[in-house]
Amino acid sequence: MPVRMKQLCVAIVFGVLAGAVNSHADDKETAAAVTNEDGKYYDKDGTPTFNIGEDGTVDWYTYSGYRRFNSECHVCHGADGAGSSFAPALADSLKTMSYGDFLSTVAEGRKNLSAGKESVMPAFGDNKNVYCYMDDIYVYLRARAVGGLPRGRPAKKEDKPEAAREHESSCMDG
Numbered sequence: 001m002p003v004r005m006k007q008l009c010v011a012i013v014f015g016v017l018a019g020a021v022n023s024h025a026d027d028k029e030t031a032a033a034v035t036n037e038d039g040k041y042y043d044k045d046g047t048p049t050f051n052i053g054e055d056g057t058v059d060w061y062t063y064s065g066y067r068r069f070n071s072e073c074h075v076c077h078g079a080d081g082a083g084s085s086f087a088p089a090l091a092d093s094l095k096t097m098s099y100g101d102f103l104s105t106v107a108e109g110r111k112n113l114s115a116g117k118e119s120v121m122p123a124f125g126d127n128k129n130v131y132c133y134m135d136d137i138y139v140y141l142r143a144r145a146v147g148g149l150p151r152g153r154p155a156k157k158e159d160k161p162e163a164a165r166e167h168e169s170s171c172m173d174g
């Protein structure tokens with residue numbers, strides 16, 4: 001099994017475990033960045049998070065997540081995660097959804113066949129354009145949900161870190 005699929009499996013198991021604890025609320029304070037590893041920010045629990053400077057400059061991953069979200073997810077979830085009649089507003093969902101639940105939902109998809117309506121979230125676990133950028137999409141949506149990130153393309157961004165370049169080429173080629 002390729003390393004990345006293993007990581008994804010670990011993420012899914014983690015997601016299932018995290019799902020058992022279903023009360024989860026996120027806010028600006030919880031999401032505050034306390035560490036920065038090569039341009040990737042983490043909160044006090046070690047969960048990936050966004051960083052927005054006073055002049056509105058976003059970290060690279062938030063910017064990258066904006067681009068990925070608005071190419072892979074917006075058709076159903078609406079531009080900037082604002083929602084549509086077909087799929088929920090993820091800019092709201094992430095106020096109460098844990099990182100683990102997010103990873104497992106995106107990797108495995110979800111089907112809701114209640115009350116005669118069919119509502120299907122596709123599985124993206126084997127789509128490199130999504131799983132190679134899972135954290136990017138997560139931190140972007142987290143910034144939309146609790147970080148006050150406005151709609152639209154962030155005007156200023158940090159430079160692309162070397163670590164992002166390396167992750168991208170090994171993930172996309174693997």
Ligand code: HEC
Nearest residue numbers: 072073076086087088093105106110112119120121122130
């Ligand atoms: C083909 C349409 C479609 C696409 C494309 C899509 N989704 Fe979804 N997604 C849905 C639907 C419909 C639901 C609600 C499923 C349900 O009712 O349980 C959903 C649910 C979700 C949820 C759970 C939200 C909640 O409030 O519980 C997350 C997280 C999510 N999608 C993330 C994503 C991400 C990230 C992408 C892009 C990589 C994406 N989706 C692309 C249709 C889509």
